Amino acid sequence: MMSIAAARELRDGVLCFVGIGLPSEAANLARRTHAPECMLIYESGTLGAKPDVLPLSIGDGVLAERADSVVSVPEIFNYWLQAGRIDVGFLGAAQIDRYANINTTVIGDYQKPKVRLPGAGGAPEIAASAKEVIIILRHKRRAFVENLDFLTSVGHYKGGKSREGLGYTGAGPTMVITDLGILRPREESRELELVAVHPGVEVDQVREQTGWDLAVSDDLKTTAPPTEEELGVLRELRRKTEAARKEGAG
């Protein structure tokens, strides 16, 4: 449901900066359904990648094979991302707070971490410079926290107009898609509020998995269930990916 909900948000023709995992699945699903002209950009340097199966890593050969262009890493970050050419950036997170700031660095104290995570990668600049950011992660209480252990990538910072004060050119996170529902920042405060739940999910379930007092929209919607077409395309994509992996390993 997460990748289907995310895919629906991609308009046709947008330039989309994609990470591996759910974002990659969502973007490729969109490209195979309603958004065939959506241009996929991976941080390894592929512009307009058209993978026929989902890559395991950010730099799989399948991304370069039929790409419109392959450029260097500095070009990707400077000419494409920082210059404001990317419409939508997808991000994941280990922790997120009520202003959609993200931690992917450590759980616990930085100097003596309980869990050392991979770190920043491309996320801070995607969060800073993509015109809008969509965050995808599973809705768990240990991920939706009152206070981040480390602020790796800026969302709406301290709320209100504080993000603009940092000089970033992108609008920041416009939605957070989880396995339970969809959250969007409120207009003034920029605090995340629950705007939709997925079919069969209760609001209390979402509250229980959120580490702060979660705001809920007066106009709470239920996400439309996946269509036959969406499910069919997604299953086919997963099946082909799995088959390609087995073949590669065998």
Place this chain on the structure above:
Amino acid sequence: MDKLTSLREAVAKLVRDGDAVALEGFTHLIPTAAAHEIIRQRKGDLTLIRMTPDLIYDQLIGMGCAKKLVFSWGGNPGVGSLHRFRDAVENGWPRPLELEEHSHAGMANRYVAGASGLPFAVLRGYKGTDLPRVTGTVAPIKCPFTGEELMAVPALNPDVTVIHAQQADRRGNVAIWGISGIQKEAALSARRVIVTVEEVVEEFEPRPFQIVLPAVAVDAICEVPGGAYPSYAHGYYERDNAFYEEWDGISRDRERFRGWMERHVLGVESFEEHLRSIRKEEVMKA
């Protein structure tokens, strides 16, 4: 061509204890063979530099070769954690590891500054994040023309950069095609450069998105077929995703990791022998 040499000789001559070493590769063309040679020659106290430290840095760190890591994303791509890296940071095993941590954009621009002979690079990033709090090599700077406050990061100039490429020609030029990542900048910012290649050819054929690193920018070229395994060399072999998944189990446990390294890296003479040795245990499926 006097630059053509064995990998053993190149590492012995050009990599020194205490050096700052960058073995670059962005998922594609990772210089695994060179990393193994550095481990076999027991090079120590290294400062390892890399945007995306992956399995080979996990191996170097787990074998105690590194005192410091300069990086922006340390994971097993598509799989999860680097367990040796985590063990070093979380528990100081086999020795504590100093971290200098940036974002990808920061690292990429540090290499660009290094390759350009400039002292620092400027970018719009880091502000509001906790990175400047823990990383000393990030500082605010004011644009002299607009007054905008930006962030500066110092140039990277590794003592040695090691990359893997598809081909070199007889004159020592190096051809890379497919995803070329940060390799050009990493090579041009370094004091010494080692390139391992799939093969040495008479003449390059034109390829889509090919870059050529001229011979003057390279100190040593070593022919090591398969030298990027388990990553891939576009046009030669594919990434062995199964090995990356396998590594998760091998690296999780200290004893199992050490045993694997003893058998397949320290206990062999060359990368060719390494490939034979892991194939025998069916770790390498291809």
